[in-house]
Amino acid sequence: MSNDLWTAVDLYLNQTLLGPDLVLDAALEANAAGGLPAIDVAPNQGKFLCLLAQIAGARRILEIGTLGGYSTTWLARALPPDGHLVTLELDPKHAEVALSNIARAGFSSLVELRLGPALDSLAQLHSEHVQPFDLIFIDADKPSYADYLHAALKLSRPGTVILADNVVRDGLIINADSTDPAVLGARHFLQALAAEPRLSSAALQTVGSKGHDGFALARVLTP
Ligand code: SAH
Numbered sequence: 001m002s003n004d005l006w007t008a009v010d011l012y013l014n015q016t017l018l019g020p021d022l023v024l025d026a027a028l029e030a031n032a033a034g035g036l037p038a039i040d041v042a043p044n045q046g047k048f049l050c051l052l053a054q055i056a057g058a059r060r061i062l063e064i065g066t067l068g069g070y071s072t073t074w075l076a077r078a079l080p081p082d083g084h085l086v087t088l089e090l091d092p093k094h095a096e097v098a099l100s101n102i103a104r105a106g107f108s109s110l111v112e113l114r115l116g117p118a119l120d121s122l123a124q125l126h127s128e129h130v131q132p133f134d135l136i137f138i139d140a141d142k143p144s145y146a147d148y149l150h151a152a153l154k155l156s157r158p159g160t161v162i163l164a165d166n167v168v169r170d171g172l173i174i175n176a177d178s179t180d181p182a183v184l185g186a187r188h189f190l191q192a193l194a195a196e197p198r199l200s201s202a203a204l205q206t207v208g209s210k211g212h213d214g215f216a217l218a219r220v221l222t223p
């Protein structure tokens, strides 16, 4: 019942503030046609990520978990013409659909997709001594979030913004006895944020067309 209201409010907010978006509609259609799960961020969440990246002045963005490139496209929209976005994806089918969606959106020259387990790609990026990222969005397999955080820190500078999706999971994260791997992953991740003196962190619940969930937001204080 609440979900219907949350969805109706999202529809109203998005019709009011976002307007039509043929490119992202086409991406969601291609995702569905390709059999990808509809677990992309919601449209208003995507625009929120885009605005946060712009507020941070992000020129280099790292995304962990591409799916069909829906959030990738919102984040790429925040970049200047010489910006760069690296997105990491394990599933070759997801990557194929994402690359097509990113091309349709006109961002092929800004976006680099690295295929494979994200932890391997993160270690590879570190070994390449790439420039630090300005914003890092964690949205892949939930049990690995704490590991992604520690790898992300190695690719950060003071001021880097770290965001993580799905840290509330219908509120199930308050159950300390949960055996749900995604809940355990989110709880472990939140503990890792709290234990990290180099980060200042907060988390926010969200309700809407994607249910009850939440984002964590952290800022890197020192290298
Ligand atoms: N950010 C996307 C949604 C990502 S869904 C959006 O909002 O549009 C999570 C993605 O993480 C899936 O595509 C899944 O295949 C990928 N994934 C899962 N485990 C992974 C791993 N170990 N390394 C990289 N990607 C992984």
Ligand code: DHB
Residues within 6 Å of the ligand: 039, 040, 041, 139, 140, 165, 166
């Ligand atoms: C799942 C993953 C997501 O990134 C998301 O936003 C919602 C659900 C999942 O794996 O269930």
Ligand code: MG
Residues within 6 Å of the ligand: 039, 040, 041, 139, 165, 166
């Ligand atoms: Mg997510």
